[in-house]
Amino acid sequence: MLKYLTVLLDDTSVSFCHYSERNRINPITLDYLRKAVRFAMLENLNVQFVWPAHQLPEEYKDVIASIDHTNIAPLSLTEDADITVLSMTEFHQCPDNANVVARITLQELIEGADILASLFSKANRVNIVITNPDDFHDNDIEAYRSALTKLSETIYNEWASGHDIQVNLLTDRMLLTEMNNCNAGHESITLAPDGRFYACPAFYYGNDKCLGSIDEELDIKNQQLFSLDYSPICRKCDAWHCRRCVWLNKKYTFEVNTPGHEQCVMSHIERQVARELSLRIKNLHGFTPGEEIKELDYLDPFDILQK
Amino acid sequence: MAVRMAVLDLVAGHAHMDAKTAVQGHVMVLVRGGVWVPAKEVVQVVAVDIATNLTKQTGRSWQHGLAKNVTFIVTKDCQLACKYCYLVGKNDKERLTWEVAKSAIDYILSRESIFTESSVIWDFIGGEPFLEIELIDRICDYIKTEMYRLNHHWFNSYRFSFSTNGINYDSPKVQEFISKNRQHLSIGITIDGTKRKHDLNRIWKGDGPERGSYNDVVRNIPLWLQQFPDGGTKVTISSADIAYIKESVLHLYELGIKEVNINVVFEDVWKEGDDALFEQQLLELADEIIDKDYYYGHACSFFAEYIGKPLDSVKDNGNWCGAGRMLAVDAAGNFYPCTRFAAYSLRDKKPIIIGNVRDGIDFNKLRPFLTLDRITQSPQKCRECEVASGCAWCQGENYDAADTDTIFQRSTAICKMHKARVRANNYYWNKLFRKLEMEGKRDEFESNRPKHNSPIC
Ligand code: SF4
Ligand code: SF4
Ligand code: SF4
Numbered sequence: 199m200l201k202y203l204t205v206l207l208d209d210t211s212v213s214f215c216h217y218s219e220r221n222r223i224n225p226i227t228l229d230y231l232r233k234a235v236r237f238a239m240l241e242n243l244n245v246q247f248v249w250p251a252h253q254l255p256e257e258y259k260d261v262i263a264s265i266d267h268t269n270i271a272p273l274s275l276t277e278d279a280d281i282t283v284l285s286m287t288e289f290h291q292c293p294d295n296a297n298v299v300a301r302i303t304l305q306e307l308i309e310g311a312d313i314l315a316s317l318f319s320k321a322n323r324v325n326i327v328i329t330n331p332d333d334f335h336d337n338d339i340e341a342y343r344s345a346l347t348k349l350s351e352t353i354y355n356e357w358a359s360g361h362d363i364q365v366n367l368l369t370d371r372m373l374l375t376e377m378n379n380c381n382a383g384h385e386s387i388t389l390a391p392d393g394r395f396y397a398c399p400a401f402y403y404g405n406d407k408c409l410g411s412i413d414e415e416l417d418i419k420n421q422q423l424f425s426l427d428y429s430p431i432c433r434k435c436d437a438w439h440c441r442r443c444v445w446l447n448k449k450y451t452f453e454v455n456t457p458g459h460e461q462c463v464m465s466h467i468e469r470q471v472a473r474e475l476s477l478r479i480k481n482l483h484g485f486t487p488g489e490e491i492k493e494l495d496y497l498d499p500f501d502i503l504q505k
Numbered sequence: 506m507a508v509r510m511a512v513l514d515l516v517a518g519h520a521h522m523d524a525k526t527a528v529q530g531h532v533m534v535l536v537r538g539g540v541w542v543p544a545k546e547v548v549q550v551v552a553v554d555i556a557t558n559l560t561k562q563t564g565r566s567w568q569h570g571l572a573k574n575v576t577f578i579v580t581k582d583c584q585l586a587c588k589y590c591y592l593v594g595k596n597d598k599e600r601l602t603w604e605v606a607k608s609a610i611d612y613i614l615s616r617e618s619i620f621t622e623s624s625v626i627w628d629f630i631g632g633e634p635f636l637e638i639e640l641i642d643r644i645c646d647y648i649k650t651e652m653y654r655l656n657h658h659w660f661n662s663y664r665f666s667f668s669t670n671g672i673n674y675d676s677p678k679v680q681e682f683i684s685k686n687r688q689h690l691s692i693g694i695t696i697d698g699t700k701r702k703h704d705l706n707r708i709w710k711g712d713g714p715e716r717g718s719y720n721d722v723v724r725n726i727p728l729w730l731q732q733f734p735d736g737g738t739k740v741t742i743s744s745a746d747i748a749y750i751k752e753s754v755l756h757l758y759e760l761g762i763k764e765v766n767i768n769v770v771f772e773d774v775w776k777e778g779d780d781a782l783f784e785q786q787l788l789e790l791a792d793e794i795i796d797k798d799y800y801y802g803h804a805c806s807f808f809a810e811y812i813g814k815p816l817d818s819v820k821d822n823g824n825w826c827g828a829g830r831m832l833a834v835d836a837a838g839n840f841y842p843c844t845r846f847a848a849y850s851l852r853d854k855k856p857i858i859i860g861n862v863r864d865g866i867d868f869n870k871l872r873p874f875l876t877l878d879r880i881t882q883s884p885q886k887c888r889e890c891e892v893a894s895g896c897a898w899c900q901g902e903n904y905d906a907a908d909t910d911t912i913f914q915r916s917t918a919i920c921k922m923h924k925a926r927v928r929a930n931n932y933y934w935n936k937l938f939r940k941l942e943m944e945g946k947r948d949e950f951e952s953n954r955p956k957h958n959s960p961i962c
Binding site: 407419420423428430431450451452453454455456457458459460500503504 | 873878881910911914
């Protein structure tokens with residue numbers, strides 16, 4: 199069931215996930231914005247507005263203020279942001295106690311995990327987003343594991359000093375008791391500046407087919423395929439923190455419900471490091487946060503399905 | 506039971522090639538047969554269905570599904586211009602080159618750790634594959650030599666398989682090829698049933714008055730049966746063909762073919778009343794088979810005891826067809842999960858290319874095919890269906906007909922036809938068993954049942 203509506207206020211709205219936004223300013227029309235707000239009210243959806251760095255006219259702000267919402271914004275608008283998106287060059291400016299998205303390339307993460315770790319003392323929550331996940335290959339497994347292990351060391355130290363920082367890749371799996379994925383297309387839908395719906399912004403920027411329009415109707419054909427129950431691999435998996443990115447799925451396997459090998463492997467490395475971290479925190483606190491994470495002998499659930 | 510169904514499922518699942526051919530109205534009979542003599546243990550001669558690996562004598566899947574199917578789309582050209590031909594992309598330019606074929610073979614044979622199946626079927630399709638007999642001969646020679654040179658685990662367990670229009674079956678080059686490879690060969694010939702039916706659609710290419718091809722094909726059937734005596738047939742039915750079902754099956758029996766594998770097309774072609782007409786034809790056919798005692802020496806797969814039962818959502822959750830476990834290669838050197846995903850056989854969708862001879866297979870593209878199950882792709886009505894067993898689908902047609910670019914949306918265009926088949930099937934078995942009991946021959950029948958419906962394990 200749909201719960202969230204993400205509204206891209208402009209083609210240059212800051213990217214909060216794997217995809218890249220566009221460079222040319224192209225704001226959503228006021229008419230579409232009004233219709234989006236009305237649609238969210240009628241359908242009882244939580245709205246997230248994704249902001250560009252440039253200023254929007256005052257009348258836009260009035261429409262936005264007419265509905266309870268969340269703001270995802272670049273650093274320049276952090277004062278009004280619920281979630282601030284940071285690029286690597288901005289990590290050192292992370293606002294205190296913020297909920298941030300830290301966008302970083304795979305190479306930067308592998309080679310510069312320390313810079314990322316510097317965020318952990320300031321923020322309350324850090325969502326690490328790798329901007330080029332397609333560059334991950336099996337020969338990066340050890341390097342990725344070692345970078346995450348470094349991050350987990352910092353997290354441990356923060357927790358030891360009383361700051362229970364949340365980092366999506368490593369602490370979410372410890373705290374979750376069931377799947378908690380991106381759920382684009384299933385629980386959330388995006389309205390783009392062209393007035394059309396997409397499963398998430400990545401599908402819009404990738405020129406994928408739309409799922410209806412605000413002028414006509416939302417029309418998600420085969421919507422069940424966006425849900426966990428209709429994913430033969432993911433429904434057998436317990437990497438509960440995994441984004442289960444349907445956009446990457448489509449890219450890798452041509453099917454939104456089928457993850458590629460690389461996404462599964464990355465999530466399982468995260469799960470492994472999260473497991474080690476949770477065991478250390480157990481020693482620290484005397485209890486395991488969440489349920490115990492079992493040891494697995496595979497990195498890709500596809501392999502066990504094929505046995 | 507489950508394994509037996511899986512094999513019979515495969516029969517229908519591979520019907521798509523003919524299915525599309527049949528869309529615009531015909532009965533197409535694909536005469537299949539072959540001889541395969543296991544190189545190490547020459548115990549018996551068995552015929553093997555090309556597409557399904559279904560052995561005609563034992564009803565067992567060849568190598569119990571352990572055979573890899575590699576399909577070469579050798580040409581998109583054909584001597585005929587069948588009116589219903591589904592190959593919209595048919596042309597005389599896209600011919601497989603030796604270089605592409607060799608690259609594909611080199612790629613496959615040098616990766617034993619990927620292609621671990623204990624056996625292989627090298628399949629050649631067209632257009633008309635025998636138009637490229639010289640290339641095929643060269644390919645087959647190379648495959649044999651390379652398997653030997655590499656001491657490949659397939660060396661003693663391979664077959665070459667063909668689906669042909671039968672026109673040049675008796676040509677010296679084809680016959681030479683057959684005698685050279687006889688022990689590792691299965692060949693299917695396409696014929697549309699009776700002459701009037703065949704000539705309605707299967708006509709020669711070219712200008713001038715329309716000329717049917719029945720006589721040019723049927724003259725080769727005796728030679729084919731002589732070379733492959735256990736040959737079975739495959740018949741595919743579309744809307745306009747329903748009225749010809751009975752005569753087509755009986756005609757094939759008359760031609761000397763004892764086993765007819767038959768199914769309806771998966772496409773959404775069915776009109777109001779087709780199911781009733783279909784049921785009527787099957788009932789008449791059932792009467793003929795039973796009243797004339799054909800059931801002893803002949804088989805028709807429309808009548809299978811296993812169909813029309815509910816399926817368990819956990820135990821009977823397998824996929825129907827083998828797409829993804831096969832590998833097809835075309836003239837451009839692209840790999841497909843099955844030929845039905847190549848551009849020339851798709852109506853509305855982009856091809857699904859899973860790699861190419863240069864870069865190899867992209868295994869991520871195979872993951873959907875290898876994890877697809879019945880429940881995930883089926884609508885609620887099929888999940889709860891009381892007569893679900895034997896109700897088939899073709900993954901390629903599912904993809905082509907789906908609302909989005911997915912293989913996970915099952916087309917149920919055959920729903921009412923399957924239900925009609927189930928009713929006729931019930932009639933067949935009730936009538937047959939009653940007759941056998943009255944004649945005191947039930948036990949005898951059970952011990953000599955036509956094997957194609959036998960359980961596998
Ligand atoms: S599907 Fe979800 S995880 Fe993937 S790019 Fe879109 S928002 Fe991000
Ligand atoms: S790790 Fe793979 S199988 Fe598990 S939820 Fe993520 S994408 Fe799905
Ligand atoms: S298509 Fe119809 S007959 Fe076949 S399983 Fe579904 S509901 Fe049953």
